[in-house]
Amino acid sequence: MNLPIIETRYLSKRYLLDHQAQEAPRTFRDVMVQGSQTITNTLLRPGRRRRLPSAQEEFWALKDISFDIQPGQRVGIIGRNGAGKSTLLKILSRITEPTQGSIAIRGRVASLLEVGTGFHPELTGRENIFLNGAILGMGQEEIRRKFDEIVAFAEVDRFLDTPVKRYSSGMYVRLAFAVAAHLEPEVLIVDEVLAVGDMAFQEKCLGKMQDVAGEGRTVLFVSHNMGVIETLCDRCILLDRGMVKADGAPKDMTELYISQSRQMVAEGFEHQTHKPFTFLNAALCNTQGDNISWVDEGQSACLHLSFRLNQPLKGAEIGIQAHPQNSQDVLFATALSDCLPAAATELAAGDYTAQLTLPGTLLRPGIYYFSLFAHIPHHEWLDHREHALRLTVKSCGLTDPRKYVLEKCGHVRLEGDWDLRQPDAQVDRVQAQPLVAQAQR
Amino acid sequence: MGHPSPELIITAGRAQRQYWQDVWRYRELFYFLAWRDILVRYKQTAIGIIWALLRPFLTMVVFTVVFGKIAQLPSDGVPYPILVFTGMLPWQFFANALSECSNSLITNSNLISKVYFPRLIVPTSAVIVSLVDFFISGFILLGLMVAYSFVPSWRIITLPFFIAIAFAAAMGAGLLLATLNVKYRDFRYVVPFILQFGLYISPVGFSSTVVPEQWRWLYSLNPMVGVIDGFRWAILGGESSLYLPGFLLSVGLVVFLLWFGIRYFRAYERTFADVI
Numbered sequence: 001m002n003l004p005i006i007e008t009r010y011l012s013k014r015y016l017l018d019h020q021a022q023e024a025p026r027t028f029r030d031v032m033v034q035g036s037q038t039i040t041n042t043l044l045r046p047g048r049r050r051r052l053p054s055a056q057e058e059f060w061a062l063k064d065i066s067f068d069i070q071p072g073q074r075v076g077i078i079g080r081n082g083a084g085k086s087t088l089l090k091i092l093s094r095i096t097e098p099t100q101g102s103i104a105i106r107g108r109v110a111s112l113l114e115v116g117t118g119f120h121p122e123l124t125g126r127e128n129i130f131l132n133g134a135i136l137g138m139g140q141e142e143i144r145r146k147f148d149e150i151v152a153f154a155e156v157d158r159f160l161d162t163p164v165k166r167y168s169s170g171m172y173v174r175l176a177f178a179v180a181a182h183l184e185p186e187v188l189i190v191d192e193v194l195a196v197g198d199m200a201f202q203e204k205c206l207g208k209m210q211d212v213a214g215e216g217r218t219v220l221f222v223s224h225n226m227g228v229i230e231t232l233c234d235r236c237i238l239l240d241r242g243m244v245k246a247d248g249a250p251k252d253m254t255e256l257y258i259s260q261s262r263q264m265v266a267e268g269f270e271h272q273t274h275k276p277f278t279f280l281n282a283a284l285c286n287t288q289g290d291n292i293s294w295v296d297e298g299q300s301a302c303l304h305l306s307f308r309l310n311q312p313l314k315g316a317e318i319g320i321q322a323h324p325q326n327s328q329d330v331l332f333a334t335a336l337s338d339c340l341p342a343a344a345t346e347l348a349a350g351d352y353t354a355q356l357t358l359p360g361t362l363l364r365p366g367i368y369y370f371s372l373f374a375h376i377p378h379h380e381w382l383d384h385r386e387h388a389l390r391l392t393v394k395s396c397g398l399t400d401p402r403k404y405v406l407e408k409c410g411h412v413r414l415e416g417d418w419d420l421r422q423p424d425a426q427v428d429r430v431q432a433q434p435l436v437a438q439a440q441r
Numbered sequence: 442m443g444h445p446s447p448e449l450i451i452t453a454g455r456a457q458r459q460y461w462q463d464v465w466r467y468r469e470l471f472y473f474l475a476w477r478d479i480l481v482r483y484k485q486t487a488i489g490i491i492w493a494l495l496r497p498f499l500t501m502v503v504f505t506v507v508f509g510k511i512a513q514l515p516s517d518g519v520p521y522p523i524l525v526f527t528g529m530l531p532w533q534f535f536a537n538a539l540s541e542c543s544n545s546l547i548t549n550s551n552l553i554s555k556v557y558f559p560r561l562i563v564p565t566s567a568v569i570v571s572l573v574d575f576f577i578s579g580f581i582l583l584g585l586m587v588a589y590s591f592v593p594s595w596r597i598i599t600l601p602f603f604i605a606i607a608f609a610a611a612m613g614a615g616l617l618l619a620t621l622n623v624k625y626r627d628f629r630y631v632v633p634f635i636l637q638f639g640l641y642i643s644p645v646g647f648s649s650t651v652v653p654e655q656w657r658w659l660y661s662l663n664p665m666v667g668v669i670d671g672f673r674w675a676i677l678g679g680e681s682s683l684y685l686p687g688f689l690l691s692v693g694l695v696v697f698l699l700w701f702g703i704r705y706f707r708a709y710e711r712t713f714a715d716v717i
Contacts, residue, residue: 101452127477127480130473135556163484
């Protein structure tokens with residue numbers, strides 16, 4: 001029984017994109033004739049491929065994908081938006097059909113492409129567990145057997161008979177994931193569903209997924225979270241524009257992916273001469289000046305910027321914003337004028353380079369994005385490059401593989417001074433103890 | 442469902458051979474989707490399931506007054522309310538089933554684009570929901586029979602056969618319209634129109650004996666004529682007779698409609714997730 005559990009051969013998927021017709025039909029009669037021809041053709045020859053009208057454009061979401069997956073492998077699938085990850089999962093879970101190629105699947109497949117598919121807001125939690133379970137392919141008997149386990153996992157026991165429309169979004173997501181997590185398929189296909197819910201719950205979900213993988217099931221997992229891919233998977237496929245770009249060990253793949261996406265950002269800086277201001281380039285370097293995409297925890301990094309002024313500018317603010325991954329929040333923002341008041345008053349036309357050192361003591365392990373901005377406050381936006389750079393801060397000396405989700409410790413490290421002392425002798429020790437415990441955490 | 446699954450081969454452009462096996466494997470979903478729709482329908486309503494009785498009852502009263510009292514149409518020797526109701530029961534089933542079925546894929550589009558199961562389950566469940574309503578309104582007929590001390594003959598045991606025909610008619614037309622609805626939302630507006638029109642050209646408020654004999658075969662091209670006549674024949678007994686050539690024509694049409702509906706649905710089913 002050494003047959004692969006999933007085999008795909010030259011898998012391709014084409015979508016037709018509708019465009020506005022270049023030339024409008026001349027008369028109403030033309031419209032009618034064209035319309036009736038289309039309708040008769042559609043009615044008479046359902047399955048048959050029709051001639052491509054000129055207003056449609058082909059788009060190959062996947063092109064000649066071939067791979068084998070062995071039973072028990074945990075495969076991560078990564079790639080930029082639009083690389084075809086979701087399309088691949090949809091084909092493997094039989095929601096849509098490939099345009100070309102074939103797949104052989106030797107086992108029961110369950111897919112979780114969205115949390116809470118099929119939940120009905122008017123139904124109670126209890127009713128939704130049964131409904132959702134049935135939709136995902138569980139039998140009534142199976143659901144009944146696992147019911148208590150699902151409820152315990154979701155922590156919604158008090159609200160079982162409340163319609164889910166009154167649930168908080170966190171409760172809703174917990175319940176939905178809980179049902180799906182208790183499926184027992186041979187192949188589990190999961191699309192980026194862990195991006196929801198609070199940290200504690202994400203951690204729990206991840207633990208559950210590790211359990212599933214530990215039981216020898218095959219897992220296919222799409223995520224943008226490289227840390228999760230590296231811990232959860234033992235193989236990783238990198239997709240790029242509908243093709244398999246690379247396939248191998250997760251660590252190599254994620255590094256390749258990160259360097260690739262940074263390169264693409266750099267390619268995006270085109271020279272725009274007509275604008276008063278444009279960013280020319282941005283890069284992250286180590287202290288030796290080599291380009292990097294990651295640093296170890298505690299290492300400092302340099303952020304290089306170059307920009308061009310086609311005319312002198314007064315009062316411009318040029319700088320960066322840092323964002324934690326999966327969040328639009330701004331972690332911090334800093335502009336040239338913060339340190340160089342002269343930069344804010346007037347800058348002559350010409351090319352500039354700027355450098356910002358990010359101290360190694362600043363960021364905790366995680367993935368961070370940097371956006372570039374240049375504006376004249378309250379007046380004009382000059383240039384804005386969202387998420388232009390990406391930096392992974394790797395944690396070293398990691399013992400617990402799931403530690404990276406323990407982001408409860410925050411994104412930045414505080415270089416503050418703690419002061420610990422025992423208050424004067426009149427206070428007894430029983431009161432003093434909890435204070436100490438808190439300080440140590 | 443713990444048995445090992447056989448090897449599944451998906452090849453571009455070819456329908457899966459295991460389709461009907463899959464339908465069987467997912468059989469519980471028929472029940473769950475129907476159960477969901479029934480549960481949801483009467484949530485947050487004050488009188489709940491009584492609505493299923495009230496609507497047909499009031500329509501029956503109006504039809505009896507309009508056709509029986511004002512237009513003075515013949516009643517084949519049975520109380521007019523019973524005549525009307527034996528026509529209305531299958532018609533309302535057909536009308537509800539058709540409109541629910543043709544919209545079912547659209548209203549469940551989130552399921553279709555995110556989970557795999559044989560798509561045929563969705564429209565079928567919609568028809569099953571209407572069948573439940575049909576049985577509920579059947580109680581009104583029982584009430585009327587008691588009120589008018591009307592005893593049906595042995596023919597009533599053939600009723601399930603006519604229910605099956607009505608089911609097939611609604612399924613066939615429903616599958617066709619549901620498939621078209623996925624791509625062309627125009628059919629959302631077509632269906633209510635067909636049903637409004639159909640109410641008057643089907644023998645709901647009157648007996649089909651009012652149609653001249655030489656035109657009965659043409660009238661039977663409407664598949665619901667056969668179904669309604671069959672209902673009347675089975676329930677009303679003695680006095681009402683079945684126009685056999687017309688009835689067979691109706692049944693033949695229904696069988697064709699069901700076959701074509703399933704075929705058409707199956708041909709397009711694979712593209713639903715991309716188009717919807």
